[in-house]
Amino acid sequence: MSAAIGVSAHPVATLLCVDDEPNILSALRRLFRASGYRVLTAESGALGLEILEREPVDLVISDMRMPHMDGARFLARVRERWPGTLRMLLTGYSDIGSIQDAINCGEIYRYITKPWEDHDIVLLVRHGLERRQLELEKARLEALTVRQNEELKALNQSLEAKVEARTRQLKTEHEATVAANSKLKQNFVTTIKILSSMIELRAHNRPGHARLVADLARQIAINLALDARETQDIFIAALLHDIGKIGFPDTLLGAPLTQLHGEALGQFRKHPVRAAELLMPLEELRGSAAILRGQLERFDGTGFPDGVAGLAIPVGARILALAADYYNLQQGAMVQRHVSAEGAKSLIIGASGTRYDPHVVVAFRQIVEGGSGADAAGVELLSGELVPGMVLARDLVSRDGLMLLSVDHVLDARMIQQVQDFETKSGRRLAIHVRVPRKTP
Known part of the structure; x- marks a missing residue:
């Protein structure tokens, strides 16, 4: 045999050599x-099997x-018990059949x-151990x-x-926020309506006048x-269109517009600015x-306080001017006599293009002549016919113009009882309009 060569393959690898010849x-x-290997012999x-039972062998x-x-049977036992241990066969004769059995x-x-x-032989061992190390590393990485995939x-x-x-x-938070926001908006509008009712008490208007103007404007x-x-x-x-008149004296509040002159007329023309x-x-x-600032402007530019004309007037002001005049004419706030609804409509149509925006007049005619909004008005019921779950189609207003409940209020048993008690104490029946769901065929 040739002299041993010093090649370092794996410093901690353990080899087991099995042969019946001590030399x-x-x-x-x-x-x-x-x-550089640790070498065990049998x-x-x-x-050899006893050593493998006690010692880890590479x-x-x-x-x-x-x-x-023989070697074939021994290595077969090793493969069965310790499949991770690398196995090599040392043979001294050319017996192909025996080698095939070992393989x-x-x-x-x-x-x-x-x-x-x-x-x-050293190279074979080194390469074998390197291959085993690679296989072990591959198994470890796999x-x-x-494990990482399971953790992931x-x-x-x-x-x-x-x-x-x-x-x-x-x-849940979003739904709660939306509900709270909706409730805030509803309370905000209800507060405006209450304020509007208070203004009506001061302005000597017919109860519910502002709500009629607001509904038509909408x-x-x-x-x-x-x-x-x-x-x-x-x-x-529209609900607050008279708020600028809150400081007017009673004589000015009760006089029709056609009877105002001089200082009184000048004071009247300032109420839109005060409202704004x-x-x-x-x-x-x-x-x-x-919108309130422009409610007395005219489409032809001869209005107050800024004298603007046509589309330069805010569209809301053009709508409010018509809606307010329609009911003011019927109430006697513009001329000395009370004009009928049909007469008020004719006067407004006649002033199209001068006092009023023609497009707004067309929309107004479609509403008052076509019955627009009839479904939204709901059905009028007696208080004894109310049941919990019904929804108000209109504001519930007393005969004195005080708003008791806002439109869209959902009635419950307690509120229905309060409405009935109010009628009993006041001695007057309330006009209660509720929405009735359509029946499906």
Whole structure:
């Protein structure tokens, strides 16, 4: 045999050499110890199996021809018990059948013939151990990948659950916010209506006058396809269109417009400016404030306070001017006599293009002549016919013009009882309009 060569393959690898010839074992021990390996030896397959029971072994080199248990059977046992241990066969004769048995049964990595070249056998062992190390690293990485994938899957499931829970929470919070916002808006409009009722008491208007103006103005705005915010601003402005008159003396409040002259007429013409000034500090009412300022402007430019004409007048002011005049004519606030609804309509149509915007006049005619909004008016019922769950189609107003309940209020048993008690104490029946759902065929 050639001299051993000093090649370092794996500093901690343990080799087990099995051969029934002591001199072969000694030669292998010297060769592989010189190469930096830990070397164990056994003189039979049985002894080799005992060592494997006690010691972790990276690679086994076994002779083929041994008594009691040949190399093929020994390596087959090793493969069965310790499949991760690399196996090599050492044979001293050319027996192809025996080598095939070792390959098939023991699944050996390589076979080495006697006599061997030290350099060749060391390289075979080094390459085998490197391959084993790569396989172990591959198995470790695959196991790590599987574990990390499982952890990632669990994390994803946890994240999905957290996202779902957070989404539900946000949805609940959003719904609560929307409900609260809707309630605030409803309360805001109700407050405006109450304020409007208080203004009517001071302005000597017929009870419900402002609500009639506001309802007509809103219908015209809808007919002209204005957006929801503009329509809301117009509705609120109409409810408060007399707020600038709140400081007027009784003599001025009770006089028709055609009888006002001099200082009284000048004071009257200033009420739109005062109304706008009263509302301007509230940002939510600035749109309505601009409408109130322009309510006495005329389409031909001869109005007050700014003398603007045509489309330069805010559309809400053009609508409010017509809606307010329609009911003021009937109430006697513009001329000394009370004009009928039909007469008021004719006067407005006659002033189209001069006092009023022609487009607004067209929308007004479609409403008063076509019955627009009839469905929204609901059905009038007696208080004894009310049942919980009914929805008011109109504001519930007393005979004195005080608003008791706002439109869209959902009646419950307690509120129905209060309405009935109010009628009993006042001695007057209320005009109660509710929405009746359409029956499906």
